[in-house]
Amino acid sequence: MDYLDSLNPEQRQAVLHDGKSLLILAGAGSGKTRVITTKIAYLIRERGYAPWSILAVTFTNKAAREMAARASSLDERAGGAMLRTFHSFGAWFLRRNAALAGLNSGFVIYDDDDAVSLLGTLMADASKAELRETATLISRAKDYFLSPEDPELDRVDYRPKFRKIYGLYEEKKRKIGNVDFGDLIKLPVEILRNNPELASRFRERFSVIMVDEYQDSNVAQFRLLSELAGETTYICVVGDDDQSIYRFRGAEVKNILEFPDRFPGTDIIRLEQNYRSFAPILNLASSVVDHNEGRLGKTLRACRIGGKKPALVFLPSQDEEASFCAELVERSTGGKKAERARYSDWAILYRTNAQSLGFETELLRRRIPYKVVGSLKFYEREEIKDALALLALVVNPRDEVAFRRVINKPARGIGGTSVEKIVAAFESGEAFRDPGIPASTGAGVPVPAEPGRSVRNPVSQAKSGVRSSGGIRAARSGAQTQFDFEDAAGRINFDTDAIDDSDKISPEEEPFPGERFRGDFSDEQGLLDAARRLVLPPKAALGIETFAAILGRVRGLLAGNGRANGGFASRRDGTDDRPANVRPGGRANGGTADKPAAGKPEAGKSPSPDLRSGEGLSVCVAVLIRDSGLAEYHTAHDEINGYQRIGNLQELVNAASLYPADTAGLLEFLEHIELDRSIEEDNRSGDFDAVTLITLHNTKGLEFRRVILTGLEQGIFPRNDKEADDLEEERRLFYVGATRAMDELYLCSCALRRMYGRTQSMLPSLFLQEADRSSLRVIGAAPAGFLSRTESHAAGARRAYGPLQSRRSSDGRWQLGERVFHDDQGYGNVAGIEEGEDGPVVKVRFDNGYETRFLSAYQSSKFTKIGNKD
């Protein structure tokens, strides 16, 4: 049990815990990942759980990978556990049970952009912004597990119009046969509900379910969990309500607050020992988040006593802010070797991505290496999305969204009118083929698996190169039900043979049951028929023929390889989940966001943008991009960035080389891209020493020796449209940011800031008013009165800057932050105004610490308002 020795009593208790279910409230830096991974190892070693009976869910691929790596290092058998993100688990489940949701197992996953495009076909005269908004609402609805006909849908949007559009959207998506992100959670829940027998098989399979970052789970994810949890399932969730920062996209803090109610018999263990930060840093962070209500409450204890107090730095402008940060970094990395910091010890945190620019410029100027985390969105680039749409169309010929995207790109003379004609003809089923013949080709073809046959394939595991403790699932229970294989990293081996019938991948007579669909958008013959029969401009007809030929060729290439009928193929490299060189070249020396692939021949040098293809699927991808004319289109279109775009396309081609050149490989490639688009700094940053520039949101789960929180100004952080609940979330964001720091923490607040080309004067962040002053040291010109002990922070700041908040309460009588006097309690500030059932409720926090709330309409006469108003 030596691996347990390094745990503190609470951690050990959490690892050894035995019972029905467990809620681990893990404060920042309390060793939560360590507990989870150790627990996985412990359950396998000491408690005899089969690795494959353990399911651990995270929210990001990064976290999943880290967990897999750490658990495996404790016990190599842990590699056999299923460690996935919620969505990747959903996709895994759905591929195996697609038919039960009326889907083909070869579905493609739509991202938000695709959803917007799909909506565009339904709301012809809507603006882009409206489409976006609707897409967000639909996504939110799915977060709450609400279907179009659900009465509760009003919670998301009460307009009947929304309900209708949502319904149409679902209908069309179903017709196309693809799924969106929300479906990856929602559909599995529905399948499990409607198929009790299947559900019980899954409950049998997973004896242990663990969830990381549980505070970020949404309602749908909770439902999924509930469906998977049987009477005997051991559920262990880990989270920190103070770190819930994704409410805006559907995360439901209630999930963690009410977990003990939802799963009776839950034990709660708190991990409050913080190993990361020096005491003053924790004090500061806690003093701010303490202003939130509705917390479970935790007191973090610092292990690391001493250390510098966090510095509060007042700066004249954002330029000074940038140079101050650079200065800090420069000074720390020079000097005596023994105390010299590395660039990678530093992280500069900001609220919005737009703020990174100033820091980039300054660091670039001073030749300080840096990396920007999360800003570049490789897979969201136009050229990449175009190429992916072509690929998606090969996989799913019914993908109208993809079809619309690429049919006339580059221009083939097929304008809007022609496109509409084609789509309408296909939709109405105007016969291009004999009705009896299923339209599908290539993918979209079901995975072969005979009902009643139980097949397993130990070979697939040997082939993956990593011998995990794998083997046959559910051996432990000795149950007749057995499940499929996975490789050491817990990924699916897509080998057809390895798929067990018990996961219900049943052959389908028709690829899309219940539909009569006679043409495919990417079907060569169908397109040619369309070109011939529809009344189209000659140019358009010709264009369609060209297009059909391109797709036909690629499909031919795919079909020529591997098994004719596709199915899932195993990945060449079983251990690494992701292509090594997915992203475009680094910013290895602190370059700008976009650079062509380093070390690769400059595509721009040659006049014709030829893509080099390597092995496997990359051949097909290269052919597709070349033949479709996408490369030329983008070079011609964008003279400045054209060559970069070719570089990006080249990267896509490279990434594809890790996959087999058949339909199944293509499908897998697409799924991988959709589900893991975070292009990690893995390959280049490993030991690459650079300052990290990162948004506050992106820092969750990370730690740095030295952290600078920038832009601590009203309107920036917290953002200006925040009140009540939203403000609490911002406060948690502050908490998350501050607790990333191990050794040193700096808080920057600027008096002036350029916004939208205008220079604006700023006020110090509310959070600076709330922070415990005794854990801070001030650098720079503090606004007059800010630190005076004879007046309150708020009053001092207001004197220096004018009113802190000009936001009015709903009745206009009370302002947030407003100074008040009470005959009994003395001075205080309006700390919150909330909408209650009987009108606005005003919350006052007095200087003596006492808090009170009252209805705005019935305020006591003991209150006197003081201070200036606007």
Added chain:
DNA sequence: TAGTTTTAAGTTTTT
């Protein structure tokens, strides 16, 4: 139909 000019707007984000 395609490209150009004008105008408006400007979070956080994984999957």
Added chain:
DNA sequence: CTTAAAACTA
């Protein structure tokens, strides 16, 4: 200021 989308013209 910088970008994206609507409006406009060849």
